[in-house]
Amino acid sequence: MKILVAYAGKSGGSREMCLLLASLLPNHEVVLCDLAEAPVAPTGFDYVVFGGAVRFGKLHRAARTYIKEHGSALETIPHTLFLCCAFADQFENYAEMLFPAVLLEGAEDIVYFGGELNPAKQRGLDKIIVRMMRSAIRDSEDDEAMLPGLLPEHVRMLADRLRQL
Ligand SMILES: Cc1cc2nc3c(=O)[nH]c(=O)nc-3n(C[C@H](O)[C@H](O)[C@H](O)COP(=O)(O)O)c2cc1C
Incomplete structure (x- = not known):
């Protein structure tokens, strides 16, 4: 299965967790994508893991841009969303605020990757x-x-x- 793992972070936490995820999926063809460097469109993938870091209550800019540009394609592909944020008790609020409802409703899971x-x-x-x-x-x-x-x-x-x- 072709899986896109797409992340946007600033200080390396999201990247570290996504690298770990990719390393744990040897039976799939995984493309790891730093959205701030070179965004990869979700089209053509069987599954997408997408998310990023929260700073001052906002999702990383590159992830927001990705939602604007590719959100409607992402809706149609099985996906899991994730956030990296320090305040665990705010994780659910952030997820609701920062991801469009249609992506949340379609998500197989919304995962908290922690935060440093x-x-x-x-x-x-x-x-x-x-x-x-x-x-x-x-x-x-x-x-x-x-x-x-x-x-x-x-x-x-x-x-x-x-x-x-
Ligand atoms: C300037 C700054 C602002 C932050 N604001 C928030 C915040 O509003 N809510 C939160 O839960 N964590 C906040 N954090 C913690 C980050 O989400 C945490 O450091 C996370 O691991 C960052 O992920 P990254 O390493 O992929 O950039 C903030 C961190 C920094 C440095």
């Missing part, structure tokens, strides 16, 4: 913002509050399902 707040992977203002976000989590009244991370186990579960196709 790692200042070492950020530059300039982003580094400062990530440090502030980390402090806010650490200083929160919820003693259980933990710093977020990527979720390769969610990617492995998705891969287990896609290997059966």
Whole structure:
């Protein structure tokens, strides 16, 4: 089966999770696509995994452009959507806000790939913002509050399902 794994991120988390996914699908012909570099149209693929990073409540620009240009083609192809974001409790809200209803309704799954707040992977203002976000989590009244991370186990579960196709 020909599978397109298309992602848009800034600091490497979405890319890392999509590389992992591709490596776990040896029985399929997988095309990995960084939407910010060279977008690949969904047409001609049997299945598409599509998504990207959330910053300031918005989906990465390259993913938004892809939805505008290829959303109607994507609707017609079996697909799974994913998001990379640090605030797990906001994942469902973000998915509803950031993907068109028709893509959500048609999706076989909508998967949370986790999200990092790692200042070492950020530059300039982003580094400062990530440090502030980390402090806010650490200083929160919820003693259980933990710093977020990527979720390769969610990617492995998705891969287990896609290997059966
Ligand atoms: C400047 C900045 C803003 C962010 N804004 C949000 C946000 O609004 N909601 C959220 O859940 N995570 C937010 N994050 C966390 C990112 O979603 C997280 O770092 C994710 O792993 C980024 O994916 P990427 O490495 O593929 O770019 C933000 C991160 C940065 C650096």
